[in-house]
Amino acid sequence: MEDRRPILLVEDNPMDVDLTQRAFAKRHIVNVLEVARDGEEALDWMARWDSGHPLPVVILLDLKLPRVSGLEVLRQLKAHPEYCRIPVVVLTTSREDTDVAAAYALGANSYIVKPVEFEKFIEVAAQIDLYWCVLNQQAV
């Protein structure tokens, strides 16, 4: 059973946002892609969810963000009694062990390094959709 709730993309690079949208389109992923342009905006989304905006099926989180870092966003999300259940997939260029370890320590559900090649990126988008929007059964 496909989950048609939106996907939240936290990404400051407009080109990456655009390419992500295109990659999703190439794979015919129908979930609405909502975008937060930096960490602060990402945290603002919690207020919207509070006032009834539907929760995302998954959050794709970049780590290097202006103002509030991706790890801080992750920490606050996972500290929230309710929003902690939203799966967070860290989608970043960093292969650093310290970043991987820190992300998982804060409760990240997955960690994916962004490939440079667009074909691979499309493949990544497809896999994310398949796993998190189709296969994965979430707590309600």
Next chain:
Amino acid sequence: MESETSRRIFDSLESGVLWFDAELRIVDANRAARDVLGIDQRSFGARIDDLGWPQSDEHGQPMPQHARPVWRAINGSGETTSGIVVVQTPRGQRWLRVRAVPVADVGGGRGRGAVVSFTDTTHERDAARSLLESEQLFRMFGDHSLDLMWIVDPRARKLLYMNSAYERIWGRPAAPLYDDLAHWLDGVDPADRQRVAEAALHANAAGMYQTEYRVNRPDGRLVWIRGRGFPLFGPDGRMRYMAGFAEDITLERAHRDAQERLERLVATAPGAVHSYCQDAQGRSRFTFASPAIRDLVGVDAATLVERGIDLLALVHPDEREAVAQSLRASADLGSAWLATFRVPHTPGGERCLEAHSMPVREPDGGVVWHGFLIDITERRRAEQEIRSLNIELEHRVADRTSELEAKHHEMEAFTYSVSHDLKAPLRGIDGYSRLLESDHAGKLDEEGRFFVAMIRKATAHMGDLIDDLLAYSRVERGRPKLGPLEPAPVVATVVDGAAAEASAGEVTLTRSVEPGLAVMGEREGLVLALRNLLDNALKFTAGRPRREIEVGVRRAGGHALFWVRDNGPGFNMRYHDRIFEIFQRLHRAEDFPGTGVGLAIVRKAVERMHGRVWAESVAGQGATFYIELPAVEQAPNM
């Protein structure tokens, strides 16, 4: 005695004269005879034997009548006789030298007889006898003396007397000295001879002398002598004899040497030697201190001892109780007294002292500490300085460390930026090129499509470069966790990891592992290095017939030697150093693709494990890359 005149003459004679008749009766006696023998005219007519005076010869033997000169004169052949007659008279024993002359008529019609004259030698005899006795006494006295005594006649250069101590002390016979006085110096140590001879010579003019010298005994023993000589003067005030004593002072000398050594030791010992006494009532004072104590406590040794000053009175007030406590503990346990304390008032200002003493329990219940005090002020100061230097050093190290850490963080941030910021635009270039290719292919001619392909190829290469750079910088950062490592599983991991690619490329991939080896290294680092070498070998054998690659390890001295051998094109050994430098490539990119980072990563990883990496090749005949790591004795339990 016929005439008055002749009587007067006889009576004035110094010698005694007696007249005897043939029956040995006294006929007459002059005044000297009467005085000496204590007789008067009443004795005239009496026989001398009737007087009851025993007579004996000079040896004390009773003298029979016929042995007497008077008897022999009367009854002999008319010759004069003489002899010594000792008569016991009422006035004492008299030694008489007697001469008896026979006469035909002694007068008064008494017929023949003898005239006896005598000289009283009693006084001379007594003098000679007492001289003999005193000489005997002197000899006995001398021979009982432990010290050598001698008397020399300097004019005749003759030894007159020497007691038996000479033979005992010198260990030589004395007789040769009586023959030649020069033998005196025979026993004296050659080094002292000149000095001793000069002292003796000098003494003739200057009077008494004293000198100390060594004597070598024939038995090899060395004896120290103290000799004293002095002149003996005659009644005329002129020197008659030299005399002297010589004393064996070997023991005294040894004592004195030991004493001097001890004093020198005390005087030159670091710090001050002391005896510090605590009586049964707990009162403490110095009973001895070497002079150096003045500099340590500000009171000279004599004052310290005379006034019975307590050490505690000199110690800094803050430390008195602790010092008293340490003394009590030392006295109770009988253990060494070791204490460090300050003395505020000394000529050099406040001093810091260290005490080392051993307690000795006295019979009266008191305790005496014998030991020394040393000045550790300078040492303390130096220690303090070292401490503060160390603290400063630690601060500086901490500062430098935090600086380094800051640099390190900066570096990490930079790497992070590189990975993120450089790759983001690449993704854009590749993504939009790909979209151009796929969604707008119809608007591009063949050349346009070739350009897009070239853009995408360059983008991919740029991506590889960035990834390799990041890998290189990851190797560089952080400390390796070195430990004993078994090489076989590492080689297996690396070889197995490449097995798929090898079989796809028809590569004969073999391994050669010497068993029982262990190296000091880090698993991740070794895997990284070997994997890069193996990737390298796969890359350089690509396209060659019968591709062969061997990965192995064996013991080489105290090391383990890993190798990766291929039958690729190899390289010119002229460049063997350059191939491990970053971005250095020996081949054109169209022949063998690559970034020039792989071997640099290998070297960096191996050097972090204190190993060595090098390569050997003959151009056209393959290459062998070596990694050398320190071997350890025992393989770890894995």
